[in-house]
Amino acid sequence: MSRAVRFDQYGDVDVLRIEDVEPPTPAADQILVEVVAAGINPGEISIRAGLLHDRFPATFPSGEGSDFAGRVRAMGSSVTEFAVGDEVLGWSDWRSSHADYVVVPADHLTRKPLALDWIRAGGLFVAGVTAYAAVRAVQPAAGETVVVSGAAGGVGSLAVQLARNLGAYVVGIASEANATWLRSVGVTPVAYGDDLAASLPAEIDAFIDTYGNGYVDLAVGLGIDPARINTIIDYPAAAKAGAKTEGSAAGSDAEILAFLADEIAWGRIVLPIAAVYPLDAIKDAYTELAARHTRGKIVLSTELPPNAGRQPA
Template sequence: MSRAVRFDQYGDVDVLRIEDVQRPEPAADQVLVEVVAAGINPGEISIRSGLLHERWPATFPSGQGSDFAGRVVETGASVTEFAIGDEVLGWSDWRSSHADYVVVPAGHLVRKPLALDWIRAGGLFVAGVTAYASVRAVQPKEGETVVVSGAAGGVGALTVQLARNTGAHVIGIASDANASWLRSVGVTPVPYGDRLADRLRQAAPSGIDAFLDTYGNGYVDLAVDLGVDPARVNTIIDYAAAAKAGAKAEGSSTASDAEILGFVAGEVAWGRIVLPVAAVYPLDAVRDAYRELGDRHTRGKIVLSMTLPADAGRVS
């Protein structure tokens, strides 16, 4: 038996439970991984609460989780690229990574770089490939000005750095508490709130070339109002606003690729981008982890650790 997060109906964090389940078995083209760490993501809150039922309906009982990192414990008969004991990171398309064991196709895995710690590896997939897709969608060029909303969140923190690495001047919208961190990674901070448009115009007197929205809540409309070409506006969350404005809405589904994940993992492993970790929780504290994530004021990722004892509580 092994542990796994389950829920039987849409609702808030109280519908989540830890259940004993049979350890999964890999099919011929699959790999069984013992999970060491697994990230949590805002999209999982929306799925669990039913807000994305039309787009991604849940089938009950439902599991949770896409991100994970761990060790290979069994391989299917046709798998040749991985062996027992390999350290890997990857993703599940079946909402199943918040568990002691996860089984996925071999093509959903990459080897974990030695320089990449387990916690960041376990929380990398969704944020990493979403940030990559978002930056790719607007194609920043050296010398251009790019604005990123939610610039210190799990996706935003990687997005600002990938955009910066293109040679663009990046402006990050975040709270004042995150200003120092944004400056430390070469990003110009601008606080959100009243008169934001005026502050952005002041920070970008020659205009804004592209806008990357990782937060929602009206930022697509703001970008258009600031004169940004809708073809160079991308949101990972506000699909209705994107459709209305003619903006893009490219995210993880357009970049769920092992080669892209491997690239981002290498960038983090060797320090070319930094993945901040806001907190680590034991699997049994999954409700507390999602409560903190739901406040939407975290810097970087919140990650579940399968190796922490149940009574460990939050680790920062």
């Protein structure tokens, strides 16, 4: 038997439980991976709470999780590009990565670079491909000014660096506590607050919203072309303004994931880790994430003992 996170109804963290299950069996085009680390993401909170039922309905009992990294343990008969023992990272479309084992199609995996640690590998997919798609959506060019809200969060912390690497001048909206970190990655910090608009540059070419809470409206009010505004969270505001909503679905590609893994492995992008929790502390992990004050990602480790508690990065 193995462990897997399950919930039977929409609700807060109390609906989550760890269940003993049979390890899944791969179909012909699938691979069984023993999970070492798996990231958690804000969208999973909204799905579990039922806030995205119309867009992403849950079928009960539901599993949870997309991000993961681990070791190949078995393969279907038609899989030829991987071997048992390979170290990989990837994603599940079936809300199933918060578990000891996960089965996914072979094209949902890429090899883990030797220089990339398990924790960052396991927390990369959702934040990484979402950031990649969001930056690609607004098409920043060298010398242009790009503003990113939620700039120290899981997606924002990667988006600011991807835009910076394209040669853009990047302004990151975050709390004052994250100013030093943003400067360390070549981003100009601006603290959110009532005078935010006055604190931003007079000329802004593109705006990436990773936080919601009125930032799309702010961007429109600043005169930014809606075609160069992208939000990953405020879909109603985007529909009203004609802004873009490209995120993880637009970036879900193994080649993109491999590119991001290499960028992080060799230090061209930094993926900050806020904390690591054992799988059995799933409720505590999501409680911290729900506060929306983390810098970077919170990741689950199946290799930590159940009583290990929160491990600070």
